[in-house]
Amino acid sequence: MAAFTTRPEITGTFGVATSTHWIASAVGFGLLEKGGNAFDAAVAMGFVLQVVEPHLNGPGGDLPAIIHSAREDRIRVLCAQGPAPAGATIAHYRDQGLTLIPGSGLLATVIPGAFDGWLLMLRDYGSLPLRDVLEPAIHYARHGHPLLDRVSDSIASLADLFRHEWPSSAATWMPGGAVPTGGRPFRNPVLADTWDRILREAETARGREAQVDRARDCIYRGFVAETIDAYLREACVMDGAGARRKGVLTGQDMAGWQAHWEDPLTLDHDRWTLCKPGPWSQGPVLLQSLALLREAGIADMEPGSAAYIHTVIEAIKLTYADREAYYGDPDHFDIPMEHLLSPAYAADRAALITDRASFDQRPGRVPGLDHLARAAIDRAAARHEAEVGSDGGEPTMAHLSNRRGDTVHVDVIDRWGNMVSATPSGGWLQSSPVVPGLGFALNSRAQMFWLDEGLPTSLAPGRRPRTTLSPSLALRDGKPWLAFGTPGGDQQDQWQLAYFLRLAHGGQNLQEAIDAPLYHSMHFSASFYPRQANPGRMMIEPSAGADVIADLRARGHEIEVSEPWSIGRLTAAARDPDGMLRAAATPRLMQAYAVGR
Known part of the structure; x- marks a missing residue:
């Protein structure tokens, strides 16, 4: 049934x-x-x-x-x-x-x-x-x-x-x-x-x-x-x-x-090939996260379990730390994407995940770019401690x-x-x-942009801001199969990651995977003013289950439980090899719809 x-x-x-x-x-x-x-x-x-x-x-x-x-x-x-x-x-x-x-x-x-x-x-x-x-x-x-x-x-x-x-x-x-x-x-x-x-x-x-x-x-x-x-x-x-x-x-x-027009960045994941925009978007974090989670054994974990969600959140913290240190406009900065997407790098990063929630900002080490990692750590610390300013007092x-x-x-x-x-x-x-x-x-x-010199995301004329916008397209068995994405700023590739894993490893259809509980991390420096970081904090929908949420808290996560049906605005469309078309849209916010025949 x-x-x-x-x-x-x-x-x-x-x-x-x-x-x-x-x-x-x-x-x-x-x-x-x-x-x-x-x-x-x-x-x-x-x-x-x-x-x-x-x-x-x-x-x-x-x-x-x-x-x-x-x-x-x-x-x-x-x-x-x-x-x-x-x-x-x-x-x-x-x-x-x-x-x-x-x-x-x-x-x-x-x-x-x-x-x-x-x-x-x-x-x-x-x-x-x-x-x-x-x-x-x-x-x-x-x-x-x-x-x-x-x-x-x-x-x-x-x-x-x-x-x-x-x-x-x-x-x-x-x-x-x-x-x-x-x-x-x-x-x-x-x-x-x-x-x-x-x-x-x-x-x-x-x-x-x-x-x-x-x-x-x-x-x-x-x-x-x-x-x-x-x-x-x-x-x-x-x-x-x-x-x-x-x-x-x-x-x-x-x-x-x-x-x-540009060529996409791609990553093979089992029978899938996932295609994303380059590092002028945040899209490569989805590729990095998949590579890291494969090394962490995500395919062998029970989807939706506390251990599964914990591992995904910890992977996100690591890949978004790399986003903050190394992503930017590749026309203006030599972005080390080949290194960041390499299997050896993914294995090294996966080894950092333990059974406890990390509260540290941990960009990976890229030879010759240690100063970018240090700068990202310092920015996150400063924005974590800073007053929100005009967002924080009287209206x-x-x-x-x-x-x-x-x-x-x-x-x-x-x-x-x-x-x-x-x-x-x-x-x-x-x-x-x-x-x-x-x-x-x-x-x-x-x-x-940041108003500091020498970064991939430093303000400069003609440079593209490192946007959060991140549409996705996936091939299955070498054939284009899935177009998907979501609004959500820093959360876009987090929600898409959870969604794609459900399709790739959970056996759910497009709508089932959208309707399942969503979650995301707020650990890293935000992309939007006032650029704050919230180390260790994550948000999750209550439908994940009280036992799962309690287990995540026991692992050290600082949990914010959202209102029911409030996270994510995913939509997706797919084409099977025989020409059958599929589509789905989130019920959250009661606006999105899929139409087809």
């Missing part, structure tokens, strides 16, 4: 689309029904998510994706993570009195990447005209969509900041001066006008690909970039560090940048502007075997003021 799940595992042969919002999933499947492929569907879903989940992503945000092209029989990573602007120097930020980059405001902005990333995917792999994939998002922006309660709550918590410090955001998110009501239609006509103008200008070109490229030019070298440039020349706004500051992004920065304006956003996720597979896993984020309604005349905000991804 099959196990009870909150929803069925969706199956079919025509196509599957799954995402963190039911409207986006329906739109994506509608594009498949219209004759589009997985790439057309994913792009349409991405733009719709900017409308219906504006507290989690926006047009001014960023985008990594990993795809399989059936035509090319090739897996590629799309990097639409914009780099730091030319004026983003450590000296300039230090001169502003900063030791950390604020979590919101204009100094936290890097070049917006999501626009160009989605359009590059559409140009190179899509089949439908630009209008077909943009019209659903324009419709929901202009005519309205049922506002999520969480969006209404986010706006309510920021209402005073919007009124007194970010008036352009008040005009967009509080029409008529009032916080919009959850569940009622909400519109963003200015954003719809922006997209309509992009379409009109793009359609002056002849041919689908030429129109997509014209749209890219319109955004990065046309009226959108010009509007952003003009706004940032004058704007001086309250940020998360408690002062009004100007940004450094310019139209020239935008004009000189484009999204691009000042700075405190209000530190409301962190999150992320969305998309998985699509079509009947030809094309696959997309994408994790867009940034440009949240709480990240910075809405750019007047455009209807969207810029991102705050620069907060992931």
